[in-house]
Amino acid sequence: MQLPFLTGYCDRLSVKPGDDIRFMISGDGADTAEVQIVRLIHGDENPEGPGFIEVEIDATCNGSVAITEQYTQTGSYMEIDGDGARFDVGGSFTLHAFVWSTTPTKGRQGILTRWSAPSARGVALGINDQGRLAVWIGDGGAIEEIASSEPLEARIWTFVAASYDAQSGTLALRTEPVINAYNSHLSPVVPRSKQSEASKATTIKPVAPAVGLLLAGFYGDDRGRGASIDGLYNGKIDRSGIHTRVLSPTELAAIREGEMPPPDGLLTYWDTTVGYTAQGIGDTLVDRGPHAMHGHGRNRPIRAMTGYNWSGRDDCFRLAPEQFGGIQYNDDAIIDCRWTPSFSWTVADDIKSGVYAARLRTGALEDHLVFFVRPIAPTAKIAMLMPTASYLAYANERFVLQHAPGIEAVTAHTLILHDVDYLLGQHAEWGRSSYDHHNDGTGVCHCSYRRPIMGLRPKHRMASTGIPWQFPADMSIIYWLEQCGYEYDVITDEDLDREGVDCLRPYRVVLNGTHSEYYSERMLDASEEYLAAGGRIMYLGANGYYWVVAFREDEPWCMEIRKLDSGSRAWQAAPGEHYMATNGDKGGIWRNRGRPPQKLTGVGFTSEGMDESQPYRRMPDSYDRAVSWVFDGVDNDVFGDYGLAQGGAAGI
Known part of the structure; x- marks a missing residue:
């Protein structure tokens, strides 16, 4: 049974008086909801404690707001500049790419496409319903497809090329494994067919659709916010391109061997290795062709991944960027729900620093969209540092529900499920935590707060133990500060990462949260510098300063994690993929980079148990x-x- 819901998120977690903050709401079962800004004092509803405490705040945004269920586009893909008109699908062409599929049997998937599924128009190079590499064309009435003779093998690099000869009407496909001792799931000693070629004459002449070019998907139905992206691909795609003529077998063989595509008839050549710096690489896919038809990643395709030509010698893209052309795509990735804002609020000048939320109510449904207000300038001697990086790492963790028997054995507790746990199970589009795996089994390495986060709610209780965890647990520190009458400011990991030690320096003492596990280098440097200069940190938690993470300066709402081959971990990055695309840092735990937490606080995490x-x-x-x-x-x-x-x- 589908549960009714009312939820949302903010576009910012940390704000100051005078800042604008936007709230995105989605729900079903009602047309309106009541909004009330509240200051949160305590979250846990345990009757043996102080109970849930909030204080209503006068705010210009309080009142009734219209709501509707908002569509979320999941999956990472690459959107190409322009409307695709430069690619004349009715003329002769060749498409080519290096692919490393993780789920070849999941159904039809796009690799390099200008294809509209609703209109059955255009061209697509992809994987068909039988798990074979294929090319299909459509004229709006009929579809012609040609596929490889053998199913595509998972996690094996393969070169694929498709061509259409407009004069003869010949549609052709060529595939060939590209395997060395390091780059694929199987080694060269395993026998397999070396090459597959197929062709057929067709009377169907492809007609251009009213959509552009994509990598890792194709255009589907309009679901309320423009055409959706369907046929989402799982796996890696390395260098790819388009020619406006049919390339010869010799020319294709040269591309397969790593040579630049011939300039004659070149329309696009997306070189996935261009753009690396010592600080990583962004979401732009560079086209080295004559028209600069660059690609732009949506939902953060994963960069700094090994490519088809990885030799196994270098484990960092800085050493051999030409071997790190793999870009990984996942059909369930979500970085930004991109919902339409429902309302906004300019934080009032007289608002005290603290933990706040927009409380939403309609009928029996309620939700709190949490955010943090820091002062324009420090006003207190005490700072409460809210560990928002750790909130992101655990955001919408699903492993508890998916691996219940194992979790119950570890925690020595029977799962206690609440409505929000069932709700999360019904909404895969709200994303996963860094403790989960994508649909193809790869670990989730990007976490964002531009989506509903069930654990970032004051009343939430952890299903595996039945107690508050992360943010709701930290609210007990807020209550303690309030009850003791201390004057304090609230700051966040986001502020610390952006401002460094300047964020901490004004305070005599900084309180950390109950589980400050995830730290960027800028955050750790700032904490160390603050202590070395005479500052004081009250480390009130455990398992802190453990995992290395990274944020982009212009996108503090998205965090990258690479979990490596040591530490208490739910997944492990593949060989050669240990360095983060966000800033070039090596991932893993801080201990393995010479900075165990004991060097900062004197104590560190060695083991765990949650039974008592x-x-x-x-x-x-x-x-x-x-x-x-x-x-x-x-x-x-x-x-x-x-x-x-x-x-x-x-x-x-």
């Missing part, structure tokens, strides 16, 4: 005069043997 929580015990060094003042007012050597999270202060 334990108290703390004072160690002999805690009585040293230099630090004993920390325990003033603590009467016992054992403390924290109680609490709302499984009966103790430490263990989650």
